[in-house]
Amino acid sequence: MDILSFFEQHMEMTYVVILSVFLGIEVISRVPSVLHTPLMSGANAIHGVVIIGAIIVMGEAEKDNYPALILGFLAVILGTLNVVGGFVVTDRMLEMFKSKKNK
Secondary structure, eight states: OHHHHHHHHTHHHHHHHHHHHHHHHHHHHTSOGGGHHHHHHHTHHHHHHHHHHHHHHHHHSOTTOHHHHHHHHHHHHHHHHHHHHHHHHHHHHHHHTSOOOOO
């Protein structure tokens, strides 16, 4: 019942999150496939901010607040995976533009 009372108290925030999800899906689905790789490499900075924010949340959370600690830990792990994946894709994309050496 705590979850239902949370949603009742934060109804506007819930609407904003739901609308943001739909807007994000709509915007990303309309990006041409040629631009997906540069878009992902540019998103690395955003995920760096997510990692820093998650670390701050985990540092400010009380020791008994396990949901905040678990969500913060998951945010750090998933944000790190996204940043590393973005760098790998960017590196691969840049390798495609290098000239091949003759052997």
